[in-house]
Structure formats: structure tokens, C-alpha cells
Amino acid sequence: METYQIYSLTSAVLFVIGIGGVFISRHFIKKIIATIIMGGGVFLSFVSFADRDALAFADPVPHALVITGIVVAVASAAFALALARRIYQLTEEESFTNDK
């Protein structure tokens, strides 16, 4: 098994763990962490594909994309955490009560 395939598989596993966490857990922070794990999986898959064709050098485009993606993901996560904190301050709730 080549290195990039291991990365790819790992990324898929991470993505599935993340998406499961988002839908199953109710706690705000757990849900947010789950989205971060999803993101980790996605970014890993990008990077793993950079090595895909066994080029002499790594494809630079995925790296550029991943950097952008990470910035976006960090911003989203920060925003979500801020919201969760504010909700806690106002209502002392830590999770969705009437979750579907």
C-alpha cells in the first residue's frame, strides 16, 4: 500500500467519524469538534491526492486549496464556539434540547 493510499483511507475514516459525530452528539462542543474532524479528513484527502500521480514533485494546487480551507474552517469553528459560549451564558444550556 502506498503512502497516499493510507492517507486517503485515513481521511475517509476521519470524515465518517466527523459526520457521525455531527448528527449523533447533542452537546454543542462535541458537535463543533465533530465538524473540525470532518474538516481534517477533507483536508487530508486533498493533500494525499497531491502525491497521486507519483510526480517528481508534489502538486502545489491542493496545498493552496487546503490552506484556504483551513482558514475558512478555523473561522467557522471560532464563530460556532462563540455562539455556543453566548448561548451558555444566556441560558446555561450546553446542548440542543429538542434535537431532531
Add this chain to the structure above:
Amino acid sequence: MTDLPISPYPALLVGLPILMATLSLFFRTRGEAIVGIIGSLLTAGLALIAFVEVTKMGTVIHILGGWEPPLGILLRMDPLASVFIGMTAVVGVFISLYAWRYFPAQEATNGRLPLFWPLWLFLWAGLNGLFLSNDLFNLFVTLEVIGISAVALAVLSGKSPALSAGLRYLLAAITGSMAYLFGVALIYGSTGTLDLKLLSQVLEPGTTTSFALLVITLGLMIKMAGFPFHFWLPPAHSSAPAPVSALLSALVVKGAFYILLRLWMEVFGVSLTYAAGQLIGLAGAIAVIWGSWQAFMQTRLKLIVAHSSVAQLGYLLMIFPLIILAPGVTADSADWLSPVWTAGIYQVLAHAFAKASFFLSAGIIIMALGHDRIESLRDLVGHMRITALAIGLAGVSLIGLPPSGGFMAKWMLLKGIFLSGQWWWAPVVLTGSLLSAGYIFMLLRLAFAPSREKAPFRPVPKKLEVYALLLALGSFLIVLPADSLVQFLESSEIFGSGIETILEGGINGND
């Protein structure tokens, strides 16, 4: 691609709102609003100029900073993009004008809500960017810009129900984006390109492509609140301030639909299967019935309007099965596709105008009553006739009665349903119409009923009512230029010559 005429407008359409949004951050209170409204008017004006430019020159492009793709970003403004940009501009400018008067009038009861203007302009930049994007990754970035600013707008009031709905919305948005991005990674992994045009040529049917299409579609369905991922929409849309609800329902959800439309019709032609189409159509059909029924059961005006959005977005999903004929059924011409995408476009336009108007009217009613429980709408017709008329007109368009834009959409949808031979969708369309007639006329019935209290409605600025009415009228006026609009869209590759390649590429459902 790069031999298309180059124009500065695509860049300006994204840059100007960002600039004005940033500028407005430097001001406080009234200054922020002044910069904001100026920014809105300028952006709308620019959008209309760009729209006219595209009608004259055809598709135009802009290469940001002269950096060629794949590292650089190419913005492409084709007829489809310009119609969405134009719609955003017209609806956006009315919502801006409304917000300009709404927030000061609200201050007395709810206190000042800062940051509406910069967030709205960032949102606008995101929407324009999304419509102009030419590659899968850029679409992701704009989706995120839209998602974050939309959630920030939704929680403006800072009250706990809004925050809770906002967090739910944000988590759904992030999950949707990540699913979408995962699909993009797979596509990039198998093809080495993200360019939409290029992908439509090099993409080969296979497990990876199908899986990528699946996660991308699921991700976008979460974003556009397609059933069964609609759960986040009603609380988020109904707990936001009125102009924000209008923006979210009329424009934001359309962004994800736009990507879905582009990808299904322009890029993934080869790997679409009949079953996939039927599944997404089924999700749409359930959304139509379920959303309308839920709307019918609500007792608060904004929740009715929000659930109605779920149903109306369901109609949008119902166009996807129609572009893929059943196995064995072949079409010798693309005649049946024309009504299908016309239905999609008109559903988008009619819903944008009607739903924006509806939410703005709901805001007016909350301002007048202090709440939006519908039993208090009694004798609305006697006290606020302009708002009552606006609700009536917007409602007629949502039901799809002639001569509204909603009617045009339903007509074309039914026609596409019959022409593609998938008659089983027809009862859904009609049941949806009847159910929506149910909740709209429930409101009207109350509006005409005698009041039990004396003068229950506090006076509201008349201009607010007028803006809502104009938007409602807009959902009718869009029917008038239908002929030229369809021709204009047909001149684009996605609906015109592109369709022939889709036919050849096996969209006939070779599964």
C-alpha cells in the same frame, strides 16, 4: 475559456460590496447605515449595468490579478449567472431600503442592532462571487462566506432562541460545506482539475465520480434545506429580524441551488443516473407536501412563512429527476428540457420576490402588533390594507395562480413532468398547490374577519408597507419579460448548446 471577452464587472461585483462593507465597519450607528445603504445602491446599480453588458456581449470573464487558473481565479458571468445576480440586486435593493427604515423604527422596542449593513454587504459579495465562480473550490469559499455572514445576520438580535437556531444553522452549514468539499477533493483526485468547463469534458463515469456527486449533492441539499435536511431552516429563518429573514429565504438558499443546477446540468451530465434523479425528486416531493402541511399547522406567521420556504425549495429539487429520462426512453430533441429549467428559474425568481415580500410584511405586522400570532391578524384588511394586499399577492404567487411568476413555474414544471413521461410527480405539484392555498387563505380569511379588539394595530411607517408591496408585485411582473429571458438563457452554454452534449453524453439514464 480565456478567449471570451474580458470585463471588469465580475471583479467589481465582488469587490465593491466587500469594500463598502469594510468601510461601514469604521462608522457607528447612523454612519454605518448610510455607508451601507450607499453600498447597496451602488452594488445594485453595478449589477444592473453588468447584466445589460452580458445581454449585449454574451458571457464575459475576469481573471483576478492576471493570475491564470489553476492557481489564479477566473470569474465568469454567463446569462445564468447574470440572471441570479440581477435577481439578487433587485430583491436586495428593496430589502436594503426596507432595512434602512426598519431598524431605526425598531430601536425603540428592541434596541439597536449593529452590524446589519456590513454583514449584508459581505453576504452580497459572497452571493455574487458564488454566481460568478468558475471552479469547484471557489464555489466552496463563496459558500462559506455566505454561510458565515448569513448565520451572523440570523443571530443579530442576540436573543437565546435566535442564537440556538443560529448555531444549529451554522453547524448544518459547516457540515454541508465539508461534505461538498470532500466531493471536490475526490473530483480533483481523479481528474486533476476544478474548472467546471474542463470537468464537463474530462469527467468519466465511475465509482469515484458517482460517490463525489453523491456527497456534493448531499452537502448542497443540507445547505438548501432539502428534505430531510430542512430541520435547521424554520427556526433560523423565523427567529431573525424581518429583513434578515427575507434575505435568508429569498436569496441565501438559492446559492446552493445554483451550484446544484450548474453541476447537474453542466458538469455531471455523464454520471447522472435515473435513480439518482428520482431520489432527489422524491426528497423534493416530500418537502413540498411536508413543508406545506407544517406551514398549515403553524400558529405564528413567521413560522408559516419559513415552513413554506421548505415546500417551495422542494419544487426546486423536483426539477432534477425531470432532466434524466427513464432508461429506455429516448428523446430525439432537447425540447422537454426547456420547460424544466424554465420552471427552475421561475421558481427561484418567483419565490425570491414573493418570499422576501412575505417576510417583510411579517416584519411590519410584528412591528404593528408586537408579536406574530396569527389569530391577531383579524381585520388586517381594514387597518393595514397595503400589507394585506402584499400578503395576498405574494401568497397568490406562492400558490402558483395566474398570472404570477409562481404560476409560470408550476406550469412549466407540470409541462416538463408530462413531457418527460414522469407523470407521477403531477399529483405532488397539485397537492402542494392546494396545501399552500390552504395556509395562504387561512391568513386571508383572518385578515378579512371582524376584529375583536379596538385598533389592535399600531401605526407603522407607510414606506415599509410600500416596499413589501412592490416586491410582491415584482413576483407578477417577472412574467412579462419571460420570452426574452428564456431566449437570453438559451444563449448560454448550460441551457443552449450544452444540452446537446448532455444528450449525447447519455443523460438519458443509461443505468
Add this chain to the structure above:
Amino acid sequence: METTSFLPLLILISSLIPGILILLLREEQAVLRTFLNIFGAVAKVGLIAWVFAGYLRGEEYTFVFNLALDLTFTLRVDQLGLLFASLSSVLWLVTTLYAIGYLEGGQHRRRFFAFFSFCVTASTGIALSGNVLTFFIFYEFLTLSTYPLVVHRGTDKAVEAGRTYLWYTIGGGTVLFLGVVGLFVVAGPIYFGQTEIIAGLISEYTTQLTILFFLMLTGLAVKAAIFPLHGWLPVSMVAPAPVSALLHAVAVVKAGAFGIVRLVYDVYGIGIAEQMNFLSVLAVFAAFTIIYGSVRALFQDDFKKRLAFSTVSQLSYIALGVAIPGVLTSTGAIVHLVHQGIMKITMFFTAGNIAETYGYHKISQLNGIGRRMPLTMGAFTIAAFGMIGLPPVAGFISKWYLGLGAVEAGSYWVVFVLLVSSALNAAYFLPIVYRAWFCEPEQEVVSQLRSGRLETQALLLIPVVVTGLLSLAAGVFAATAGSPLSIAREIAEKLYLL
């Protein structure tokens, strides 16, 4: 189709623009509002007369606006349309005068008159529609513009009636919508009169076209109040008298009946409809509705309710005439479109006058009313005789032609239906006439006698007298050129020549 004329559009605008302007006025601007109303009504009558004259000279008036793809908004003038448009516009003028008198001092008159104008715009639009799509647009527009009129009083009862009305009409509209789109897909955009299209397709798409015919017929039957889809009509009686008059004599019910006439004669063609046995189904339902409506009318003590069930019954004469092929029955059906309108509006005006002047709503209260309101009751008596079918009033002509045609077609059972129905008509109208003229008024109500020279306000009295005389004239002068009968006869003859 080459020449485009804005005249048909102008006919619509002549009531649409006043309606919009009235909506923008303030409630107190009664004089301006009245002026706009009457101006619009007179202009409409004048325009239609002008177009009619032009049409008789052989000119064609077509207005075409392409919406999208093959969706075309078309207004076109033909004889049948003109007949219906003339009926609508003349009766609208009369009803406008009546409504001004009737609602004097009432609330929300701005809204009332605005939607009143929209309503007649829709009904002339239906008359002048050149194709199925345009017809459907105005058909639905009519539903929407009449709703505020039905709930005008704003009482809980009115609002409840409005709900029933909407469920029936929107439901019917939805079924019609399905049929219309289906027809579009199968046969393309069909202009009225192009019966050869269906004739060419019928053998290939027999099942589809049959289903579509009955879908559209069901949709239209709701407004034409054919059993079992008539339920909305008696309930909507809570509306003010001018609305009932317009709804039941001209706009709504006639839109349904007119639609059935168009569907059979100008879309499918009488030949196909007969050949496919569509008509026998329609005939059975129509005949049943005629008897059913009359029987129900017999047991109503509420004056307007009795009139409403009578409408249910009378309307089906039109459907019955359409359903029995033949020149004479077609003439009868088309002419009854007009005759029933004039007679029934007279009756509703009467009911309105009595209710407005004396506050009586029940037939049992009408003893001796004829002595106090001789002109009103005189007009009513003429109309009642017409409904029963006594010569020389208009209704006799309709029944005569229907009966003759049925004999000619060999459908003797129709003659039987007509006779039974006439007997029932007599049974529920003659007691009213008898009470009004020959019963002694009860003692206590004599004190309520209206002082003054006229029996009621002039604006209420003139319309009823005018329409009463019209229903007499339509019968007496039926043989002269230009009478509804002669026009109907011409239309029918053209139908069977093709």
C-alpha cells in the same frame, strides 16, 4: 392573426384601470370613485359596441403577447365571446348603478368597487380569450377577485362562506390547471376554434384526451355549479345583493358555463365530443342538476337561497343544451347564457331591494309586497314567468329551442326533464308572485311603509326595471336581427357548417 389590435386589451383596461385607481383613492372620495366606476362601465359598453360593429363589418381584432416558449396570451374577438362580453358589460353597468345605491353609507366601499371592477375585467377577459391559456388565466383571476366580494360583510358567517367558496373554486381551478397543461403537452397551444387539432390527434391519444376532457370539464363544472360541485353557490348568498347578482347571473357561474361551451364547441369540437360519448355523461349530470336544483329550491324559505338553487338548476340548461348535439339545442344553450343572466339578475335585484327597503329576507314575509313595490315586483314577475318558460318572456325562447332540438335529436327524455323542471319552476316561483300580489300584508308591517314618491331609492329601482324590461324585450323581439337569439342562432349554424 397577423394584425394586432389593442382594442380587446382596451376593453379589459377600461375596468382594470378604474379598479386600480379606486384602490388608491381614499374611502371618503366617493364622488370621484363613483365617477370612475360609471366612466369605466360606460366606456366598456361603448368599446364593446364599437368592436361588435367592427366585427360585423368583417374586421378582426386580435391581441397577442408572447409570454415564454409557446405560452401565448391572446385576446381575440369572435361572436360567442362578443355575446358574453356584451352581456357582462351591460349587466355590469346596471349592477354598478345598483351597487352605488345599495352600498350607500356602507363600509369599505373602496375595496368593494375596486374588486368589483377586477371581477368584470376577469369576466370580459374570459369572454375575449383567444386560447385555452388565456382563458385559464382569467378564470383564476375571477376566483381571486370575487373572494373579497363574497367576504365583503366581514362577519364570521361571510368569512366562513368565503372559505367554502375558495375551497371549491381553487380545487376546481387546480383540476382545470392539470387538464390545461396536459392539453398543452398533447396538442400544443390550442386557439379557440381550431377543433381540427384534436380531431387529428384523437385516434392516437384517445385515453389521454378523454382524461383531459373530463379533468377540464370537472374544473369548469365547479363554477358552473353542476351537481355535485354546486355546494359553494348557496353558501355564498351571504354576500351583498349586487355581488350575488353579479356572481350568479354574470361573472362566476357564467364563466363556468361559458367555459363548457368553449371546451365542447371550440376546443374538442362537437363532432369529436359526440363521437367519444363525452356528451352523454355531461347530459346526465346536467339533467340531474336541473331537477335537483329545482327540488332544493322548493324547500327554501330564504329568498336568496331559493334564487341560488334556482340558479343551480337554470345553469344546467346551458350544459344540457351543449350536451345534446344539434343546431337548435346549441342555439338554446347559447341564448340561455344571456337570457338566464338577465332574468336572474332581475330577481336578485328584487331580493336586494326588498331586503334593503323593508329588511325582509324570507319568502313568508312577502305577503302583499307587490302593492308597496309594484315596479320591483312587476319586474320580478316578468323574470319569474320567464324562468318558468311562459311566452313571450326570454326564458320561453331558451326552453322552446332546447325542447325542439331535443325532439329533433330524438332525446325525448330531455323534453320530459324540461317539462318537470318547468313545473317545479312554477311551483317555487308562483307562490312568491302570488304572495306578493294577492295576499294581504300582515297588520304590523304596514307601519313600515316607505314614505316618499318612489317605492325605494331611484338607484335601486332603475336597474331592476331596466333588466326586467330587457328580459321581456329579449323574448318579444327575439326574431329581430341583433337580438341575442339571432346571434346565438348564427353562432350555432356556423358550428355545424364546419
